[in-house]
Amino acid sequence: MPDPAFRTLLYRYFFFAWLFKDASKGSMLERAAAWRHNQQQARWLPTYMRRWLWCGVLFYGIGSLLEVALNAPALSAFFYVPGALALPVNAVIGAAWLGLKALPGPF
Secondary structure, three states: OOOOOHHHHHHHHHOOHHHOOOOOOOOHHHHHHHHHHHHHHHHHHHHHHHHHHHHHHHHHHHHHHHHHHOOOHHHHHHHHHHHHHHHHHHHHHHHHHHHHHHOOOOO
């Protein structure tokens, strides 16, 4: 089995959808198995939250450094925007994690 491409690894490092199965398709037994699988995979979601948190802090820090040190607000916007987008991404990941941990199965 060949090693995955770098862009595939980068995608998997930041996005977690590849870990989960669709629990809305198949028979009732298949949906129950997919739900249990998704609940087990939810243990990785705090890791993804930390990754997004630190990337957001890093990008926001670079943006503020560029704005203060170089007085380049247009250039700093290229770093502020991804830094600010890390917050809603973390909110989505947190809602998915809480949902998989606290809610009963859909059947």
